[in-house]
Amino acid sequence: MVQVWEDWRALPGAARGGTVALGNFDGVHLGHRAVLAAAHAARPDLPLCALTFEPHPREVFRPQDPPFRLTLLPAKAAALAAAGCAHVHAVPFDAVLAAMPAEAFLDTILHGALGARHLACGADFAFGHRRGGDVAMLAHWAEARGIGLSVVPPVADASGPISSTRVRRVLQDGYPERAAAMLGRDWEVRGTVFQGDRLGRELGWPTANIWLGRHLEPARGVYAVTAALPSGEVVKGVANVGRRPTLGGDPETRLETHLFDWSGDLYGQEIGVRLHHFLRPDATFNGLEALKAAIAADAEQARAVLG
Template identity: 75%
Template sequence: MVHDWRDVPAAARGATVALGNLDGVHIGHRAVLRAAHGARPDLPLAALTFEPHPREHFRPEDPPFRLTPQPAKCAALRDAGCRVVYALPFGAELAAMGAEAFVEEVLHRGIGARHLACGADFAFGHRRGGNVALLSREAERRGIGLTVVPPVTDAEGTVSSTRIRRNLQDGYPERAAADLGRPWEIRGEVVHGDKLGRVLGWPTANLWLGRHIEPARGVYAVTVVLPDGTEVKGVANVGRRPTLGGDPQTRLEVHLFDWQGDLYGQEIGVRLHQFLRPDATFAGLEELKDAIAEDARQARRVLD
């Protein structure tokens, strides 16, 4: 991963480069990556993106909205064939850089791009003043090729990160998965909880959502990717535990089926497959215990 466009190693220069925020690395983004590679298969494939997401820079008070925080994004880009990821730090300097200067200083002199690919709505530079027409003109002047990729669409419209976020917030992880080309995953470190799940007979691994977007609160059928890469089925709750008085932050609690072990302090990935029911308040622990048992039965049915 390259963070400084002024100090790019020679081996990371001269690539064919997909441009964009690429949050989610969904099937539309992968179409741009394929176009970049297809135009110049003789060159290494790279992606240029920004960290933090420009929206986080301009609107820091917004709640978390990321589908893929930086490590997950880079992993997805590598899975899609990228040999180089330029994750440029987005701050005051890049925000103030004009579009022509961005092409010259970053794309041409900085990373030495030989070919570019982007979506038809790609905008860049100060106040998003650069569009595809400007990029085409400025790239041609410098001998850089450009492929403009039409949007990927289906019966519901255009595949986009915004649409995927909305589907997750509405409780449709399977629709999000169709647009992503894979199940949506929350990755995080397992933290200590209050051990109540163990008392109830349903021990859970607890994660904070961090910078991930918050999906619909409730219960999900999930699979869990363990640190060794093993995938285990389970049932998870995303919420603030209203029966227990409520939490200040939303957490994800996941019970792994037919598995025992210690995951504290380790990173796992929880993949959401199907929303089972909304978050609910129960009269007491016995009612909660019965609900968890039914949730587990439903999750097993879905996953089997």
């Protein structure tokens, strides 16, 4: 079971003295996994830890930007645990941390608080006030203190280095399969099911609705999906990402999922919806009968795609 620590100032002994992978780890893609693997391979005798920042620094510096997160902390911690992490240090990113000079970040947090005995990062890792610290500085600092450092080159595919930015771009372009190839798993949106206007139920297509919230908004439209339910069951379905233009429009983007051959009450419970294939863009229909016919066609296509 992974331990998530959100206060670096009060860590117990068990959470200190590990081999520490450094990064934002948004998405925990194959490049991130390579950094974690390098940290573990260098010191397999030590607990594997990941140091990340919450919220993501970009959310602090550019709060007006649209949401862009691939993984919020619980999902990020779960993915880091699946990659072998025993401890996740989710260092609170705020004005105080943003103003901390690079050397102070190393001395105070990595050395003082975490007692890191080995470090691993990507070649472009930067840290400290105005990203003033780089890998060369980190290497010099670590060597002076007898701390090992693994600098990991980017993991690349046919299109170039894998990055969170590239994963976001393919999701926004409607290619969840390409995102899955870079993540090493299907991209999932986790959220709490809220009670809508129950129109789907009236149309004969009940849906479990969640808000995207701080998650990246993928291409709006219809997807073949699977949903991970609180019971542990994974159910196939069809989902729509959008703002319901036929019904007058929502101020926020929602993910509405119809689960195939399943019935039950999910209100107030958390589900994870995994996007597999993009079926068609969002559309406005001329009335509810046309909408109903479109949903039926989408469901049939989603069943065929999911097999």
